[in-house]
Amino acid sequence: MSKSNRLLLIGSQFLSKTADELSSAKVVLPWLLNGVGIPVFVSGLLVPIRESGSLLPQLIFGPWVKTKRHRKTLNALGAVIQALSILAIALLVFQSTSPIVLGTGVLVLVLVLSLARGLCSLTAKDLLGKTVEEAQRGSVSGLSASLAGVVTLGIGALILYRSQLSSDVYFVLLLTAGLCWLLGAALTSRLQEPASETESLDNNASQNLLDTLALLKTEPDFRRFILARALLAGSGLSIPFVIILAQRTHPDSFWGLGAFVIISGIASLTSGAIWGKLADWNCRRVLILAAALTSISCLAAALFSFSSNAVSMLAFFGLALVLSIAHQGVRLGRKVLLVNMAKGNRRTDYVAIANSVMGLWLLALGAASALLAQWSINASFVLFAAASALSITFLMSKNKD
Template identity: 45%
Template sequence: MSKAHPIEGLYDLVTGDEDARVCKDIPSASCNDQPRNFFVYLGANLMSKVADELSSAKLILPWLFGYLGAPGLLVGLLVPIREAGVLLPQLAVAAYIRRLPLRKGVWILGSVLSALALALMAVAALTLEGALAGWTIIALLVVFSLARGLCSVSAKDVLGKTVSKSRRGNLMGLSAGVAGLATLALGLYLQFVADAHANILIFVALLLGGALCFLLGALVFRSIREQPGATEGGGNAIATALESIGLLRSDADFRRFVIARSALLSVALAPPFYVLLAQAQSGGDLSGLGLLIIANGIAGSLSAPLWGRLGDRSARLAMALAAALAGAIGLLTWALAASASPLLADPLAFAGLFLVLGIAHAGVRLGRKVYLVDMATSETRAAMVAVSNTVIGVVMLAGGLIGVLGDHYGAASVILALALGALFAALYVMRLREVSEPG
């Protein structure tokens, strides 16, 4: 009997496999390459996650805009543009991607463009100020979001061809967990080392660090061994898009998933309003940002691997539990605010609330990704990802208008509304069909 390759031994240790070549729904030619591809995808995905945290539209960029003196209107545009810009164009983009039997090049292109956009943001932050700086970074954020969309629509397709069902949740959970540790280190630095009123150079360094991570991720992703895939649906983009939209009508399981994912936006939209409450308590200095980043990092590092394991057993249950947790913490936060509880004025206590929200958000994100990949087939996966993301992009833009409610009634009232939405989402998700196959 031949001795196993070291990478297969590590793969066995990480996944718990007794046979590194367990393959359920990937091409047979990819079985031998699965351990290698697992770690290549893990490394590239880790780099992109760290870069996303270094340029976070819900934490880093709002504080940057404050230093630059950008108008408050632009701060409100950051999260909707960051999210919708990734999602909206994907239906058309997917049609062109389907023409390519090998799609890893699309991810590499998206990663390089993301790096370029972040580097130019750093230049703008260093050389401009006020409204001009804000609008310039907003324009670059549009480019950045579109580039991340290229990565998103191609990554799931490549993952579906290179890593088997019941291993994907573990992979994504590991990358999110390690990225959470890197984010925790950043928060500790801002909290305990950096000057609370530090100058713009810290934010320039964060953006350039994110650009470097994207370039490293692109270099790593080049080495993935991808087998050619189906190219049906790679014709006329408009015709293919209309045909793909028809999946909402013809596939009841997919339609219910899209409705569930729309309801789960109640969790995704909540963090900025927690940040608004936190800013009021910290006075906007860098230490307040550090505490929130620490909480976010701990949430990712502690929960993502556990969500990944649960996602492989039941992605539906992972989504439902995470949404219920987000709803519960939202109700608690609203109650503390409504009663003017001194706990809410304690920065550490507030960071604890944000940590629990981060745990819930991580579960929702990982669960819905695993659910979609497991539900789809190799022939429908790219189209389902594109249709789902496009619909969610529209809903996200509409959901961003909830900020108007915050202007009139305060952030706590918005948190209450989103908490109720999250509880509804948890109930609806449990009506979805089970698609996971524990291995």
């Protein structure tokens, strides 16, 4: 059963990560929106909406999830909703709607997608903990990320052969993403999942919420994890600004989109399995290394923004690569650390609290950085660099993991 579950999880995670890459709110959607003249502020909101929308509701989802003995059905449902949302975005692009309609429609659909993504996030960590041994969890997640990188590389290479940027390019990318989520849902539904202990819904929902949030006060290791994760948000939020800066500097470079997609694939391919192995050894050190890479890269991006006209496209590619590798480390390291910190329904509580708190933080930080970038992209990069450096102090504190 264990081997079968590992293969199914690798397959479903691979398809989900591939879908994420092909519909990336950090690369594909910002390039699309910026290309039709939509303000930087709107593009800057894509990642915060996608992330906070998937994280904020998890304290509400959590008690409901704990009433279910099996979580794979909920995970598959979330994947199907993501597929339908991204297919709707593809239709908007294919119909060549006005910039205002396209921008508004994409933001609304990204919000719907993110809510479904939250359900998947909450249940995926539980499924990983229930169906895969602790010493293999990092490797499963890392291998699936690397496999997704191979596909992303191929897609990026195909884009490079396009002679012009037209709506059908985006339609094919987003259509493929939707199909990947549907196939991933099919694999998830075949997992041999042990039954979970269930808890009934209490009528006093507000008291249950307060009791769950009390874990932030009573468990210092968990609290330090939350603080470090919040400060590491720049590893993902900074990448769209690099894309926008590169497109502004080289507006006629269509091959830039294909190259950035390839870069995202290279980051997943080269770093996913390595980060996974390192996380099985020490996931906290993975986060420290990723934090250092993020801080250094954001400082470099700040320097680029001062003299962007003199910076070649290759320099932007290199910067995006390092940031993408760092973000892979942040995502994988925090996932394994959180799964290992608790067991059973306590793991569901940890995930719900961590993600809901992060949802609030990302919404605030994302809106602030988007407004800041409208005035000065350089200032946003400096903010992300400082926050990532500060996260290291919390990660170096004594933990139980």
